[in-house]
Amino acid sequence: MGYETILVKKIDRVGIITLNRPDFLNAFNHTLNRELRLQVRDFNNDPAVGAIVITGAGRAFSSGADVSNFEATVRGELRQTDDEMAAFPKWPVFMKESKPTICAINGYAIGMGITLPLGCDIRLMSLSAKLSFRFAYIGLTPEFGSTKLLSQAVGMSKAMEFMLTGRFIGSDEALESGLVNHIFPDDQLLDKAIELAASIAFNPEWQLSQIKRMMRDHLHNDDMDQVMDIESKFFSESQQTLAHKEFLSSFREKRMPNYHNLT
Helix, strand or coil, rough: CCCCCCCEEEEEEEEEEEECCHHHCCCEEHHHHHHHHHHHHHHHHCCCCCCCCCEECCCCCCCCHHHHHHEEEEEECCCCCHHHCCCCCHHHHHHHHCEEEEEEEEEEECCHHHHHHHHEEEEECCCCCCCEEHHHHHHCCCCCCCHHHHHHHHCCHHHHHHHHCCCHHHHHHHHHHHHCCCEHHHHHHHHHHHHHHHHHHHCCCCHHHHHHHHHHHHCCCCCCCHHHHHHHHHHHHHHHHHHHHHHHHHHHHCCCCCCCCCC
C-alpha cells in the first residue's frame, strides 16, 4: 500500500512504522492519523509480525497536532467526516487490543507527540530527545486519555507537574520518573527498539495477547480473588496450546522453541 506520511518495513518478525513528515517535525494531520492506524491494523492482521515499533523521521518523533488544523477549527471550519477513521476505536483502546507496540522516541515529542506513545506498551527515548505535555502552555487541554495514562505511568504528583507547567522534560528525568523504560544514545535507539521488539515477537502470539489484556485490565482491579481466577482460567487454556506443547518438545530435545507456523 502506498502511503504519503509514513514509511513501513519489516525486519524478521518486527514491523516498523516511521512517521515521515520531517519537514513538519512529523506533526499529525488527518492523513498521518489515518495511515498510522491503517498500518497498525495491517500489522495486527499479519501472522508474520509479532511486535511493532513506531518511530519518527528526522529531528522529531512528533511535534504534535498540525497547527493548521487548530487554525481551521478556530475559524469555525467543519471537518470532513471520514468513515474509515470512525471505524477505529479510540487510540488507547485500539492499542490495548494491538500486538505489543514500542514507541522509539527519537527527538522532540510534544503534545499529541507524547500522549500518543502513552497508549503504547513500552516507550524508549534517545538521549537528546525532549518531551513536553504542552497543552496548557498553548491554551489547550490534554487528550488521548493522557489525563489518566500519565498518572498511571509516573504517579499523580509528577503527572500534575508535567501537565500544569507544560515544560520540556529531558531523557534523564523521563527515565527517572518512569515515563520511559530506557534511554539510549541517539544512533542506537532504533536498533535497540528493534532488538527489544524481536525478543517479544519471539514469543507465541496468543500468550502475548492474553498477557497484555490481563496486565491492563487488572491494573486497577483490587479484587485479588477475581484476578487470580482469571489468571487461572487463561493459565489452564495456555497449557493446552500448541505453543506450550512446542516448548515441552524443545525442552526434551534441547533446542530453541519455534512458536510460529505450528500446526
